[in-house]
Amino acid sequence: MRTHQGVTLATLLLAVLMFPITLTGASIALPEIRATLHGDLASVQWVVNAYNTTFAGFMLAAGGLADIVGRRRVFAAGTAIFAVGGLLSAIAPNLLVLDVLRGLSGIGAAAAATSAVAIMASSLTGRTKAVAFSMFGTTIGFGLAFGPSVASLLMGALGWQAVFWFPAAVGVAALALVALVPESRNPDARGVDWPGTVTFTAGLLLVITGFIEGPALGWASPLVLAAFVVGVGLLVVFAVVERRVPNPMFHFDLLRTPGFLAAALAAATFVAVMVPLLVYLPSYLTEVVGQSARGAGATLILMTSPILVLPLVAGALARWSSANAVLAGALALVATGTAWLTGIGPDSTALSLAGPLLTLGAGIGLSTGLVDGMALASAGPSRAGTASGMFGTSRLAFETIGIAVVGSIIATGTHGTLEGEGYTGALRLSLWLLAGLTVVVLGAFLALTRRAVTALAAA
Numbered sequence: 429m430r431t432h433q434g435v436t437l438a439t440l441l442l443a444v445l446m447f448p449i450t451l452t453g454a455s456i457a458l459p460e461i462r463a464t465l466h467g468d469l470a471s472v473q474w475v476v477n478a479y480n481t482t483f484a485g486f487m488l489a490a491g492g493l494a495d496i497v498g499r500r501r502v503f504a505a506g507t508a509i510f511a512v513g514g515l516l517s518a519i520a521p522n523l524l525v526l527d528v529l530r531g532l533s534g535i536g537a538a539a540a541a542t543s544a545v546a547i548m549a550s551s552l553t554g555r556t557k558a559v560a561f562s563m564f565g566t567t568i569g570f571g572l573a574f575g576p577s578v579a580s581l582l583m584g585a586l587g588w589q590a591v592f593w594f595p596a597a598v599g600v601a602a603l604a605l606v607a608l609v610p611e612s613r614n615p616d617a618r619g620v621d622w623p624g625t626v627t628f629t630a631g632l633l634l635v636i637t638g639f640i641e642g643p644a645l646g647w648a649s650p651l652v653l654a655a656f657v658v659g660v661g662l663l664v665v666f667a668v669v670e671r672r673v674p675n676p677m678f679h680f681d682l683l684r685t686p687g688f689l690a691a692a693l694a695a696a697t698f699v700a701v702m703v704p705l706l707v708y709l710p711s712y713l714t715e716v717v718g719q720s721a722r723g724a725g726a727t728l729i730l731m732t733s734p735i736l737v738l739p740l741v742a743g744a745l746a747r748w749s750s751a752n753a754v755l756a757g758a759l760a761l762v763a764t765g766t767a768w769l770t771g772i773g774p775d776s777t778a779l780s781l782a783g784p785l786l787t788l789g790a791g792i793g794l795s796t797g798l799v800d801g802m803a804l805a806s807a808g809p810s811r812a813g814t815a816s817g818m819f820g821t822s823r824l825a826f827e828t829i830g831i832a833v834v835g836s837i838i839a840t841g842t843h844g845t846l847e848g849e850g851y852t853g854a855l856r857l858s859l860w861l862l863a864g865l866t867v868v869v870l871g872a873f874l875a876l877t878r879r880a881v882t883a884l885a886a887a
Contacts, residue, residue: 435608437560440544441567443507443602446595447537448571450514451479453579453595454530455707456721457588459714464588467523469844473640473835474527476707477828481636482534483541484824485629488678490539491546492620499546500611506539507599507606514596518589550612566739569796572703573732576710580725621675627666628678632825634659639832643839678818690876691803694755695823697869698795700830701762701862702788705731707831708838712855715847716774727778730785731792738793745794751802752877754794759873761791763866770859773852834858 454461454475462472494502513533520526548560582590638655645652670676683689706728713724745754765788772781803819841854 435605436547436610437563439602439605439609440503440547440560441563442605443503443510443540443599444544444564445567445571446598447483447510447541448568449575449578450533450537450592450595451476451483452572452575452703452706453582453591454479454575456576456579456710456725457583457591458707459711460583460588460721461523461526465520465523465526468644469839469842470640470644471523471527473832473839475523475530477636477640477832477835478527478531479534479537480824480828480831481633482531482629483538484821484828485632486535486538486625487542487821487824488818489620489622489625491542492675494539494543494546496620498611499543499550500606500609503540503543503547503609504603504606506536506541506543507603509533509536510540511536511596511599511603514592514599517592518596547609547612566796569735569739572699572706573735573792574729576706576728577725577732580710580721584720584722621670621673623669623673624666624676624678627662627669631659631662631666632828634662636828636832639829639836640839643836644844678821682818685880686876687805687880688803690752690873690880691755691799692819692822693869693876694759694795694873695799695803695819696826697759697866698762698792698799699823699827701766701866702731702792703827704830704834704858704862705788708834708855708858712772712851716851717776718774723778727781727785730778730782731789734786734789734793735796736793738790739796739798742794742796742798746798751798752881755799755802756870756874756877758791758794758798759866759870761787761794763791763863763870765789765791766859766863766866770856770863772855772859774849830862834862837861 458472458475461467461475462469490502490506510533513529513536517526517529517533520529545564548564579591582594586594634655636659638652638659641655642649642652666678667680670678670680683692709728710721710724713719713727714721719727742754742758765784765786768784768787769781771784800819837858838851838854841857842848842850845851
């Protein structure tokens with residue numbers, strides 16, 4: 429029995445590891461993709477954003493579908509879609525086709541990742557189950573953090589196409605083991621929230637479109653303005669729909685829980701800072717600083733390496749003080765590191781960037797795992813599944829918006845070239861905005877956690 433559970437866990441994690449790697453890993457290849465496929469900057473940005481948008485938009489719908497038709501079946505289908513999308517991306521003839529295939533891969537990743545969580549919850553038991561969820565979070569964090577470093581090694585040996593076909597090949601290997609994964613369904617499943625899925629995904633996609641196309645078409649362009657107006661309108665409709673449908677995928681009443689809202693804001697901020705930097709710092713280091721792709725990947729390890737060590741330290745610190753105190757300190761470190769990084773310039777070296785990058789990484793590393801536990805504990809056992817889905821979706825959504833906003837600032841500053849002095853100014857402006865955002869969220873976090881503690885004491 430224990431061996432069977434181990435095989436199940438290994439199969440799930442093997443596939444899941446590739447989903448974040450292909451997100452941040454693609455960032456290191458963007459300059460070469462643009463040079464090879466001869467597209468404008470907006471088209472290149474969709475290589476990252478199309479994947480992330482569909483990943484965020486389809487997560488909860490995929491979870492509902494898995495409960496109805498079978499979790500193993502949806503996991504297998506999602507992994508297959510991800511693999512096909514990745515293999516075809518490696519041979520895409522132009523950027524438009526590549527962007528469409530990346531969106532397809534994101535849908536597959538959403539289906540497989542959501543189903544993997546449900547399979548672990550339903551088929552694993554005892555200590556294996558506890559270890560599984562810990563490893564799942566660590567796997568996602570590792571993939572996001574080390575995607576650029578893995579991609580730089582792949583590109584150096586096999587070309588930029590390997591950034592897409594290698595994760596797909598690993599997905600194929602996971603598919604070969606799917607028959608060993610137990611099947612399960614939720615007999616109480618009430619269907620998929622398609623109205624919520626359509627309004628959320630379309631709204632997010634249009635808002636991202638506005639940010640990406642704004643620098644090229646002009647912020648006053650009718651198409652850009654329409655994208656923002658209709659996109660925001662659809663997100664408002666989504667909020668209304670979720671209060672009326674019988675099986676909502678997003679329970680807004682959870683946001684009235686101060687501890688859950690504090691954790692959600694903190695988690696969104698951590699990814700909204702880290703992931704855009706993982707996406708755009710590599711191109712700055714290669715195009716402006718003059719590092720090789722492998723050198724840029726190595727420099728980013730300064731920011732990502734603390735994520736391997738500090739989650740264990742965070743757990744010990746939380747027992748000594750409190751999770752709230754550790755997460756507040758983590759936000760302060762991220763704000764400090766981001767502000768410190770504004771000193772970056774064409775003459776920067778790995779040594780001169782070590783301080784701010786390590787500080788940033790320390791803040792993110794201390795938050796990894798701890799913020800998820802805080803969210804689920806605040807929601808309570810009866811709403812753990814709903815809280816987990818909302819937490820993951822909101823984090824991905826803010827991550828996607830963060831990438832798009834930083835990308836639009838850089839595109840505007842460089843006139844779509846991703847090079848020159850304009851890149852330095854645009855990157856510094858982005859860093860100051862991210863640092864300011866983190867400070868604001870830190871203030872909100874402290875206020876919300878104080879309310880949560882007061883409410884708990886009163887009860």
